[in-house]
Amino acid sequence: MKKVLVYLIVFVLGVAGGAAGIIFLDPSLLSHQPAPVVEALPYNPSQAVSVTETGIESNLSGNVHYVNFDVEFQVMPQALTGAGGTASSSGGSGNGGTGSPELDARIRNALIALARSTTYQQLTSSGGMTVFKAEVSTVLQSIFGPGTIGNIYFPSFLTQ
Structure with a gap:
């Protein structure tokens, strides 16, 4: 009986500690509102940085055809850092990602x-392709x- 009581107390303390961690460390997890969008300056090509996401692959809608593509886009540095990335320009060429694995995964x-809905x-x-590029812009x-995304390019695009 003592063992069961000890296990029960440890379990209750663990649940209470986890709940306290969620409440006090990241209360946004409890709300159903999306994270606020960081106000950024409107798109300015002279200040924008390029980001490249490579190897995006998926089945298209209907699961008969397949798409594999790379996308390069220009984004304002304030918007990139506000979303959790690193705003470092690499001379106008893609920097191989946002600098944040979480943001890269989200993109x-x-x-x-x-792609799965297309x-x-x-x-x-x-x-x-023009419609798809506009939809990619909307997603980004x-x-x-x-208003923070500029040009979008597909250096590689394969459908099968």
């Missing part, structure tokens, strides 16, 4: 979700804030 997951016919139709602006 990649959002782009994979976009059909092969939508992508290969006349103007399909949902992460970095409206």
Whole structure:
């Protein structure tokens, strides 16, 4: 009986410690509101930094076709640091990511979700890549804030 009581006390203390950690260390986990978007200056090409995300691959909608692409985009440094990245310019070329594994994963997951909701016919139709690029811009602006994303390029794009 003593053992059960000791285990019960340890369990209750563990649950209480975990709840206290969530409440006091990161209370935003308890709210259902998204993190506030950091106010950034409007897009200015002379100040923007380039970010490249490589090797994004997914099935397209319908699971018959496949897409693999790299995306390079320009973003305002304030928006990049506000989202958790590192705003370091590499002379106008892609810097191989945002400097934050968490932010890179968030971008990649959002782009994979976009690819999974796109059909092969939508992508290969006349103007399909233009529409896809606009949707990528919308996804990136949902992460970095409206008006903070500039040019978007696909250095590599393969559908199968």
